[in-house]
Amino acid sequence: MKSYRKELWMNVPARMDFVNITPEVASAVSDSGVQEGLCLVNAMHITASVFINDDEPGLHRDYKKWLEQLAPHEPLSRYDHNLTGEDNGDAHHKRQIMGREVVVAITGGQLDFGPWEQIFYGEFDGRRRKRALIKIIGE
Numbered sequence: 001m002k003s004y005r006k007e008l009w010m011n012v013p014a015r016m017d018f019v020n021i022t023p024e025v026a027s028a029v030s031d032s033g034v035q036e037g038l039c040l041v042n043a044m045h046i047t048a049s050v051f052i053n054d055d056e057p058g059l060h061r062d063y064k065k066w067l068e069q070l071a072p073h074e075p076l077s078r079y080d081h082n083l084t085g086e087d088n089g090d091a092h093h094k095r096q097i098m099g100r101e102v103v104v105a106i107t108g109g110q111l112d113f114g115p116w117e118q119i120f121y122g123e124f125d126g127r128r129r130k131r132a133l134i135k136i137i138g139e
Contacts, residue, residue, distance in 0.1 A: 001037075001137060001138065002032060002033060002034050002037070002136075002137065002138060002139065003135075003136070003137050004028065004031065004032035004033075004034065004135070004136040004137075005133070005134070005135050005136075006028045006031070006133075006134045007044075007131045007132070007133060007134075008021060008024050008025075008028075008131060008132045008133075008134060009129060009130070010121065010129070010130060010131070010132075011127075011128065011129050011130070012121075012123040012126035012127070012130070013126065013127060014126050015073070015123075015125065015126050015127065016064055016067070016068075016091075016122075016123060016124050017123050017126060018060050018063070018120045018122050018123070019121045019123070020055050020118050020119070020120055021041070021119050021120065021132065022111075022118045022119045024134075025039065025041055025104075025119050025134055026110070026111055028134045028136060029110065029111060029136060030109065032136040034109070034136050034137070034139065035106070035108060035109045035138070035139060036106060036108075036138050036139050037105075037136060037138015038103055038104070038105060038106060038136070038137055038138060039103065039104045039105075039106055039134065039135070039136045040101060040103050040133075040134070040136075041101060041102050041119055041132055041133070041134050041135075042100055042101030042102075042132065042133050042135075043095070043101070043121065043122075043130075043132055044130070044131045044132060044133050045125075045130050046092060046095060047088050047091035047094075047095055047123075047125035048091075048095060048121065048122060048123050048124060048130055048132075049094070049095045049098035049099055049100065049121070049122035049124070050099065050101050050102050050119065050120065050122070050132055051098050051099050051102060051119075051120055051122060052102050052104070052113075052118065052120070053117070053120065054116045054117075055118045063098075067094045067097065067124075070093070070097065071093035071094050072090060073087075073090045076089070088125040090124070091124035091125035094122075094124040095124055098122050098124075102119060104119070106136070106138055
């Protein structure tokens with residue numbers, strides 16, 4: 001069985017945004033040489049997420065509005081976590097809702113997606129360098 005690991009580093013300039021990382025993940029699958037297996041992609045930060053959905057701008061705007069309604073950034077006093085000197089209590093909640101990782105099957109050396117599926121890195125406390133892990137196993 002083969003195993004391949006790659007870190008994907010990025011700096012998202014906005015506090016909250018979504019980055020389509022599908023091309024980078026597909027490239028890692030190709031580089032791995034795995035033809036049949038699994039690809040795990042996970043956020044390596046507790047205020048970020050990895051999820052699968054449609055790459056449609058209206059949907060992304062809807063997500064941002066919905067998440068801000070569920071866990072608004074302000075007032076900062078809303079979150080006990082912010083008493084530690086942080087200002088990202090909301091980002092932890094948003095990450096919990098959107099999830100930490102995705103697993104995608106690899107078939108014939110390619111990501112085995114359903115229609116319209118893409119992989120996104122969701123950032124909820126941006127403006128600094130962060131990373132996602134790509135881990136591929138298989139034959």
